[in-house]
Amino acid sequence: MCGIIGCVTKGNCYRYLISSLEKLEYRGYDSAGIAVLSEAGLAIRKKKGGVKNLFGEELSGRAGIGHTRWATHGAPSDANAHPHVCGKFALVHNGIVENYAKLREELSAAGETFLSETDSEVIVKLIARSYTGNFFAAVSSACSRLEGSYAIAVLCEDFPEEIVCAKYKSPLIAGASSSALFVCSDVPALSGEAEYIAAAEDGEFIHIRGGEIDFCDGAGRRIGKKFSKVTETSLGGRRRCATYMEEEIFEIPRALEDTLAWLNAADFAPCARAMRQAKKVFAVACGTAYHAALLFKDIVEKEVRIPVLCHTSSEFRYRDPLVEEGDLVVAVSQSGETADTLEAARLARERGGFVLAVTNVSCSSLSSLADFTVVMRAGPEIAVAATKSYNCQLLCLYYIAAQLCFYKKTQMPAYMPELASLPEAARASFKTFPAMDMLAEKLRGAQSMYFLGRDRDVRTAAEGALKVKEIAYVFAEGYAAGELKHGTLALVERGFPVIAVSTRADLAKKTENALEEVKSRGAYTVLLSQYGFMEESCADFKCKLPSVSEPLMPVISVIPLQYFACRMCLLRGYDPDKPRNLAKSVTVE
Ligand code: M6R
Numbered sequence: 013m014c015g016i017i018g019c020v021t022k023g024n025c026y027r028y029l030i031s032s033l034e035k036l037e038y039r040g041y042d043s044a045g046i047a048v049l050s051e052a053g054l055a056i057r058k059k060k061g062g063v064k065n066l067f068g069e070e071l072s073g074r075a076g077i078g079h080t081r082w083a084t085h086g087a088p089s090d091a092n093a094h095p096h097v098c099g100k101f102a103l104v105h106n107g108i109v110e111n112y113a114k115l116r117e118e119l120s121a122a123g124e125t126f127l128s129e130t131d132s133e134v135i136v137k138l139i140a141r142s143y144t145g146n147f148f149a150a151v152s153s154a155c156s157r158l159e160g161s162y163a164i165a166v167l168c169e170d171f172p173e174e175i176v177c178a179k180y181k182s183p184l185i186a187g188a189s190s191s192a193l194f195v196c197s198d199v200p201a202l203s204g205e206a207e208y209i210a211a212a213e214d215g216e217f218i219h220i221r222g223g224e225i226d227f228c229d230g231a232g233r234r235i236g237k238k239f240s241k242v243t244e245t246s247l248g249g250r251r252r253c254a255t256y257m258e259e260e261i262f263e264i265p266r267a268l269e270d271t272l273a274w275l276n277a278a279d280f281a282p283c284a285r286a287m288r289q290a291k292k293v294f295a296v297a298c299g300t301a302y303h304a305a306l307l308f309k310d311i312v313e314k315e316v317r318i319p320v321l322c323h324t325s326s327e328f329r330y331r332d333p334l335v336e337e338g339d340l341v342v343a344v345s346q347s348g349e350t351a352d353t354l355e356a357a358r359l360a361r362e363r364g365g366f367v368l369a370v371t372n373v374s375c376s377s378l379s380s381l382a383d384f385t386v387v388m389r390a391g392p393e394i395a396v397a398a399t400k401s402y403n404c405q406l407l408c409l410y411y412i413a414a415q416l417c418f419y420k421k422t423q424m425p426a427y428m429p430e431l432a433s434l435p436e437a438a439r440a441s442f443k444t445f446p447a448m449d450m451l452a453e454k455l456r457g458a459q460s461m462y463f464l465g466r467d468r469d470v471r472t473a474a475e476g477a478l479k480v481k482e483i484a485y486v487f488a489e490g491y492a493a494g495e496l497k498h499g500t501l502a503l504v505e506r507g508f509p510v511i512a513v514s515t516r517a518d519l520a521k522k523t524e525n526a527l528e529e530v531k532s533r534g535a536y537t538v539l540l541s542q543y544g545f546m547e548e549s550c551a552d553f554k555c556k557l558p559s560v561s562e563p564l565m566p567v568i569s570v571i572p573l574q575y576f577a578c579r580m581c582l583l584r585g586y587d588p589d590k591p592r593n594l595a596k597s598v599t600v601e
Pocket of ligand 1: 298299300301302344345346347348349350353396397398399478479482596597598
């Protein structure tokens with residue numbers, strides 16, 4: 013959940029460290045720090061709070077490491093910020109050392125004193141104690157003692173232009189340009205800097221030395237690695253909105269276009285056998301991606317008529333899931349680094365499932381462990397709240413459902429030719445934003461709210477509620493409209509906001525009935541639909557959605573809700589890009 017960066021540059025490394033850390037801040041923003049190595053030794057600057065707290069006089073040196081933290085062990089503080097130092101070594105770490113308590117006890121008994129409450133500090137102590145002049149061997153030996161997950165980058169004063177890094181279950185990318193060599197947690201941190209990148213696998217080390225960057229095994233033997241050219245759009249300089257979240261909402265049409273282009277050019281032949289054979293399908297994901305997975309279940313069960321078992325990844329492995337040889341397992345993750353989803357995918361593979369990943373990051377850990385990857389081309393998503401990646405996940409999942417139909421020789425879904433109209437419909441959905449501005453203004457003081465829907469609109473309701481909770485800090489729940497009477501109606505009182513999404517014509521009346529029920533208990537009712545509203549509609553506030561083929565409406569109807577949540581957040585004085593307690597990639601269980 014933290015972000016790490018390391019670089020050895022031809023000039024001073026300070027600028028690279030700061031600019032990469034700013035791009036990595038979405039991974040955590042409790043505290044930040046850098047270590048710069050020069051002939052004079054290590055210079056450390058670390059502070060509680062965001063990367064901007066590191067601004068100041070340049071630290072000078074050609075090799076450096078940096079960190080932006082999402083606290084797991086120890087509160088956000090200057091002392092708990094990385095890098096951690098022991099003797100000649102400085103270290104940054106992303107992950108969790110699960111056996112840190114035992115190691116700390118052992119190191120304390122051996123006379124070490126700890127300056128922080130973090131699990132990470134044990135690693136640098138282990139390295140310093142293993143060191144007998146061979147930097148790489150000391151890092152490798154320390155790693156052999158660790159349980160849990162780690163991506164680390166280490167500096168040693170005896171080797172002024174070297175960095176040794178290791179990876180296990182936390183992401184680590186190597187990057188290269190003519191002026192610098194890098195390691196970092198994520199590709200976007202290197203946008204505009206690295207020209208070539210390669211991802212490390214679990215158990216691999218990266219060694220920057222002598223102007224070269226090598227992948228090695230634990231014994232220091234080189235591993236051949238193919239670097240690929242960076243294609244992700246640069247993150248800098250494109251901002252037309254005050255926040256990434258707003259910008260990313262406005263990018264939805266373009267993201268859908270690019271994703272559609274990728275899908276239309278993709279060759280699904282490697283999935284043919286798995287798709288033909290699959291008698292049942294699994295879908296695993298977390299958070300927003302889980303809502304996309306639920307919609308996938310709806311689509312596949314309707315169009316392909318085979319069962320889809322949808323699990324939150326965090327529960328999957330503890331349930332002895334029914335995955336068998338030949339099952340198709342679709343793992344959905346924007347980042348491709350969510351630890352729970354990775355574990356779910358690993359387990360599914362162990363049991364003989366064919367893992368099809370849907371991710372936004374082509375060189376992610378999920379992609380490297382999957383049998384086949386569908387890459388959404390949403391472009392880097394920086395705001396912690398997922399927006400454009402959700403719309404693109406849905407598009408990919410509609411497409412995958414159609415591939416299943418194709419390989420199973422069932423009738424192709426009627427929505428297929430309509431997929432091309434989604435980018436335009438997304439653009440048209442922006443016309444709802446003035447109405448959403450008004451609604452956010454009206455509801456800015458709300459303490460809680462319900463989102464309702466039926467059938468596929470339940471997924472949209474759940475996603476709308478998640479967005480409002482996550483960034484506006486308003487308690488919200490998304491329900492099936494028919495469930496109201498079974499308990500939740502009890503909470504409705506005067507002024508309680510209830511927002512209904514109604515995109516299925518044949519169910520519109522039923523959804524309106526639910527609104528009637530809450531309105532008669534004093535609720536403030538809101539209705540979003542692509543259809544004209546009935547004269548007698550009970551909604552206090554109506555918003556007309558643009559129209560696409562009915563089954564595809566979830567890709568579009570969620571957009572006003574994403575925007576509404578963002579406006580609520582801003583009106584309430586919060587930062588939508590960095591909601592409290594959260595990080596973009598949840599790389600720990
Ligand atoms: O990178 P992933 O798609 O695997 O992330 C999964 C969730 O952590 C993520 O969707 C989260 O729920 C979002 N912040 C919600 O906006």
